[in-house]
Every structure is written in structure tokens, then in C-alpha cells.
Amino acid sequence: MRLPDLAPEDLDPEQRALYDAIVGGPRGTGTQHFPLTTRGGALTGPFGVMVHGPALGRPLQELGSALRYATGxxxxxxxxxxxxxxxxxxxxxxxxxxxxxxxxxxxxxxxxxxxxxxxxxxxxxxxxxxxxxxxxxxxxxxxxxxxxxxxxxxxxxxxxxxxxxxxxxxxxxxxxxxxxxxxxxxxxxxxxx
CATH class of the missing domain: 1.20.1290.10 (AhpD-like)
Known part of the structure; x- marks a missing residue:
């Protein structure tokens, strides 16, 4: 594993704000077809990468959310x-x-x-x-x-x-x-x- 999993308690304030936006947004509150977090609470998939660099991770996750939930x-x-x-x-x-x-x-x-x-x-x-x-x-x-x-x-x-x-x-x-x-x-x- 090239990037460590970051559990909620490991996050700095900027990372935590991104984490909360992901798990508290439509991905986390809607129907779950796959786990958004690991058993330890770390984000899975691309979200686990995004949280390591929240300055880019936030706009990336916002674009992804728009593509999933706001297009025609x-x-x-x-x-x-x-x-x-x-x-x-x-x-x-x-x-x-x-x-x-x-x-x-x-x-x-x-x-x-x-x-x-x-x-x-x-x-x-x-x-x-x-x-x-x-x-x-x-x-x-x-x-x-x-x-x-x-x-x-x-x-x-x-x-x-x-x-x-x-x-x-x-x-x-x-x-x-x-x-x-x-x-x-x-x-x-x-x-x-």
C-alpha cells in the first residue's frame, strides 16, 4: 500500500472537512452499493487518495458528486x-x-x-x-x-x-x-x- 489509510482520528482539520463532505454528502447518505469506508473508518478507493491532498480532493469530489447526482x-x-x-x-x-x-x-x-x-x-x-x-x-x-x-x-x-x-x-x-x-x-x- 503506497498511501496509508487515514482513519477519522488521523485527519487534520482540512482533511476532516473533506472526509465529512464525502461521508455526509449524497454518496454517504444515499443507497450504498459498495463500502465508502473501511472497517476502521478510512475512505476507500479514490476518496482515500483525495483525503491525502484536500486542496485538490475537495474540488475533485465535488465534480464527481455533480456527475453522479446533478447531470441529466x-x-x-x-x-x-x-x-x-x-x-x-x-x-x-x-x-x-x-x-x-x-x-x-x-x-x-x-x-x-x-x-x-x-x-x-x-x-x-x-x-x-x-x-x-x-x-x-x-x-x-x-x-x-x-x-x-x-x-x-x-x-x-x-x-x-x-x-x-x-x-x-x-x-x-x-x-x-x-x-x-x-x-x-x-x-x-x-x-x-
């Missing part, structure tokens, strides 16, 4: 996009966490496997277009020709295009942070432990 993306479409990034970047934690959220949003096990291996297809034209656009961004091809752009706008609209572009960049940043600090999927907590 449907839960299903948002999870397709997040899991597209997780599969492309091989982010163990994001795949672990968002497969659970994705199931709750209606993604099947076959769809989750296809998102992980990059072979996702959907009968929904909007879902397929969003997936293809996310893959294009992840492949380093964000520049669109005029006709491609017009087709994308006709299916998704400019607001969704913006939301997906920011989402891909945000989750790629989280994946990079967790790769640098070797943060993988947590061990499953058994009930009563």
Missing part, C-alpha cells in the same frame, strides 16, 4: 459511461464499485462483462452512441468532423455530450490516481465483520 444522464447511461472508462483503464476499484451501481441501474451481467472487455452493444441508439463516443474519447480521438458532430448532437444533444466528455475525463483522472497509488478493489466485507 440517466442512471443507466451514466453507469455505461463510467464502466466504459473503468474497462478501458483497467481500474479495479471503479469496476468493482460501479458494477454494483450498474446492476442497480438495470445493467445485466452480460452487459457488465461486455463493458469490461470493450465489446458492449445496445439496442438503444442513444446508449450505443454514448458508448461509442466515450470509447472515441478514451482512444484519444476527441476531434469530430462537422458531419460526425451533427450526428452526435442529433442523438445525444449538446448537454449530454458535455456531460459525457467531463465524465470520461474525471473517471480517467480517478483511474490514474488509483493506478499511481496502487489502489485496487477492496476485499469484500462480510456481514457482521
Amino acid at each position: 444522464l440517466s442512471d443507466r447511461l451514466r453507469e455505461i459511461a463510467i464502466l466504459t472508462v473503468a474497462g478501458a483503464t483497467r481500474s479495479e476499484f471503479e469496476r468493482y464499485a460501479h458494477e454494483r451501481v450498474g446492476r442497480a441501474a438495470g445493467l445485466s451481467d452480460d452487459e457488465l462483462a461486455a463493458l469490461a472487455d470493450g465489446s458492449f452493444t445496445s439496442l438503444s441508439h442513444a446508449e450505443q452512441t454514448a458508448y461509442d463516443f466515450c470509447r472515441r474519447l478514451l482512444d484519444g480521438r476527441p476531434r469530430l468532423g462537422n458531419e460526425e458532430y451533427a450526428d452526435l448532437v442529433a442523438v445525444l444533444g449538446t448537454t449530454t455530450i458535455t456531460e459525457l466528455t467531463v465524465l470520461v475525463g474525471y473517471y480517467r483522472t480517478l483511474s490514474d490516481l488509483m493506478a499511481v497509488y496502487d489502489v485496487g478493489a477492496p476485499e469484500e466485507q462480510q456481514p457482521g465483520q
Whole structure:
């Protein structure tokens, strides 16, 4: 482990304010699909990295919260996009966490496997277009020709295009942070432990 877990009692005031914003915000107060904290109270996944540098961690978590809870993306479409990034970047934690959220949003096990291996297809034209656009961004091809752009706008609209572009960049940043600090999927907590 490259960064130590920081339990609430280990945090300085700035770190504690960030910790409280994460566990007291929609991530911590809504339905929990995966543990936000360890048994000892330390934050898991990217949040455990963010708390080490709260000057950047606070705006990062605020952007992530906006992407999860304040966009016009449907839960299903948002999870397709997040899991597209997780599969492309091989982010163990994001795949672990968002497969659970994705199931709750209606993604099947076959769809989750296809998102992980990059072979996702959907009968929904909007879902397929969003997936293809996310893959294009992840492949380093964000520049669109005029006709491609017009087709994308006709299916998704400019607001969704913006939301997906920011989402891909945000989750790629989280994946990079967790790769640098070797943060993988947590061990499953058994009930009563």
C-alpha cells in the first residue's frame, strides 16, 4: 500500500472537512452499493487518495458528486459511461464499485462483462452512441468532423455530450490516481465483520 489509510482520528482539520463532505454528502447518505469506508473508518478507493491532498480532493469530489447526482444522464447511461472508462483503464476499484451501481441501474451481467472487455452493444441508439463516443474519447480521438458532430448532437444533444466528455475525463483522472497509488478493489466485507 503506497498511501496509508487515514482513519477519522488521523485527519487534520482540512482533511476532516473533506472526509465529512464525502461521508455526509449524497454518496454517504444515499443507497450504498459498495463500502465508502473501511472497517476502521478510512475512505476507500479514490476518496482515500483525495483525503491525502484536500486542496485538490475537495474540488475533485465535488465534480464527481455533480456527475453522479446533478447531470441529466440517466442512471443507466451514466453507469455505461463510467464502466466504459473503468474497462478501458483497467481500474479495479471503479469496476468493482460501479458494477454494483450498474446492476442497480438495470445493467445485466452480460452487459457488465461486455463493458469490461470493450465489446458492449445496445439496442438503444442513444446508449450505443454514448458508448461509442466515450470509447472515441478514451482512444484519444476527441476531434469530430462537422458531419460526425451533427450526428452526435442529433442523438445525444449538446448537454449530454458535455456531460459525457467531463465524465470520461474525471473517471480517467480517478483511474490514474488509483493506478499511481496502487489502489485496487477492496476485499469484500462480510456481514457482521
